[in-house]
Amino acid sequence: MGESSTTTTKSAKDRKLEQILKVSTELDLDPIHDVELFWIVEEYLSAPLPANWSKIKTPTGEETYVNSTSKITIRENPVKPRFKKLVQLMRHCESKKSVLDEVSVLELWTPIAKVQDILDMARYLKIDAVAEPHLLWIAKLAILEGLPEGWKEVRNEDGTTSYLNTLTNQKFSQHPLDDHFEGLIRVNRSRGVPQTSLRPDLYEWQPEIKFDEVEFKPEEKWLHRRVHRQPASGKWIPYLDVLGERIWYNLETKKETTDLYDIKILPAALCLQRSWRSYTVRRDMWRIHKAALVIGKYVKQRRFRKFVKKLQAERKLATVTLQKYRLSMLKRVEASKVAFERLGSIGSRPGRKAKANVSGIMSSGYSFRSVRRKVIHIQRAYRAYLERKRVGR
Numbered sequence: 001m002g003e004s005s006t007t008t009t010k011s012a013k014d015r016k017l018e019q020i021l022k023v024s025t026e027l028d029l030d031p032i033h034d035v036e037l038f039w040i041v042e043e044y045l046s047a048p049l050p051a052n053w054s055k056i057k058t059p060t061g062e063e064t065y066v067n068s069t070s071k072i073t074i075r076e077n078p079v080k081p082r083f084k085k086l087v088q089l090m091r092h093c094e095s096k097k098s099v100l101d102e103v104s105v106l107e108l109w110t111p112i113a114k115v116q117d118i119l120d121m122a123r124y125l126k127i128d129a130v131a132e133p134h135l136l137w138i139a140k141l142a143i144l145e146g147l148p149e150g151w152k153e154v155r156n157e158d159g160t161t162s163y164l165n166t167l168t169n170q171k172f173s174q175h176p177l178d179d180h181f182e183g184l185i186r187v188n189r190s191r192g193v194p195q196t197s198l199r200p201d202l203y204e205w206q207p208e209i210k211f212d213e214v215e216f217k218p219e220e221k222w223l224h225r226r227v228h229r230q231p232a233s234g235k236w237i238p239y240l241d242v243l244g245e246r247i248w249y250n251l252e253t254k255k256e257t258t259d260l261y262d263i264k265i266l267p268a269a270l271c272l273q274r275s276w277r278s279y280t281v282r283r284d285m286w287r288i289h290k291a292a293l294v295i296g297k298y299v300k301q302r303r304f305r306k307f308v309k310k311l312q313a314e315r316k317l318a319t320v321t322l323q324k325y326r327l328s329m330l331k332r333v334e335a336s337k338v339a340f341e342r343l344g345s346i347g348s349r350p351g352r353k354a355k356a357n358v359s360g361i362m363s364s365g366y367s368f369r370s371v372r373r374k375v376i377h378i379q380r381a382y383r384a385y386l387e388r389k390r391v392g393r
Contacts, residue, residue, distance in 0.1 A: 082244030106144035196232035232267035336368035
């Protein structure tokens, strides 16, 4: 009997192990190198089927999945694409050395049925979906997050919902995590709006998330995320459907699409307009700069020409002045020679040459005025000498 029980237990374990290995293969997980991601396999095996889906076995024993609404029958578990997407996200975050945020994990585990649920929760939390799309992750988290331990949701007789604290047996009309989400909204609003970008990877993968606790008290254990860049999507917001595919919803037209062309066309046009405007501004500034350089060069050249012209005029004036002075000096020397010759001829007969005692002063080039000034100086000195000599006697 004990051996039979042991055999049954072993076969159950073997079946469980075979099932885990089979699912890991379907999710592209390596049993040796991806051991840290095998929690995804466990979650996959315990994940409930989406609404309107059921699992049946064919007469051959094969498991198939049927949608009661669309009557579609498939062989693959409808939750498989979501968990395969989760594996891809985890590997992508590992390659980028970043952390996959809680919202993405929860949304892949239990997708939000309708985008209207997100908008209703955003309205309840006083988030403007059009002006603050970067805060809609908090509305998603409020939908996906379960009640804290010791709390349960109860339906009142009047149809309203209350929240019962099983430890104190107290009822509250407000959700116990509302204060937590309001704090998240307040902190993320204070950080401002993230930059938008048309980078393709932002549309394919989740924006890079960074967690921080520095602005909160340690006992509160708050985690809020900082998104530095987000895809430029205009009025479109993303959410995941039951198959894990990202659907884009337009807040104005209420249209849904998976075509990124519809998402990017308006932001791309706005980006081109901004780029063109900035180009025209830079072009006009460059033209003004070049014009300023030309004007500055012209002004400098004009000032230089004016300075050179003034210098040439001053040089010409100096040359003329020197020439006049030189001619005047030569005329004075010639006139002085005539004067010296006349002085040397005093007492001589007319027609005779001047005395030899004036030939030296005539050839010296001195002017008569300077010679006379020196002679007068010598005469005065001599008379003073004679006067001192006479008085001394």
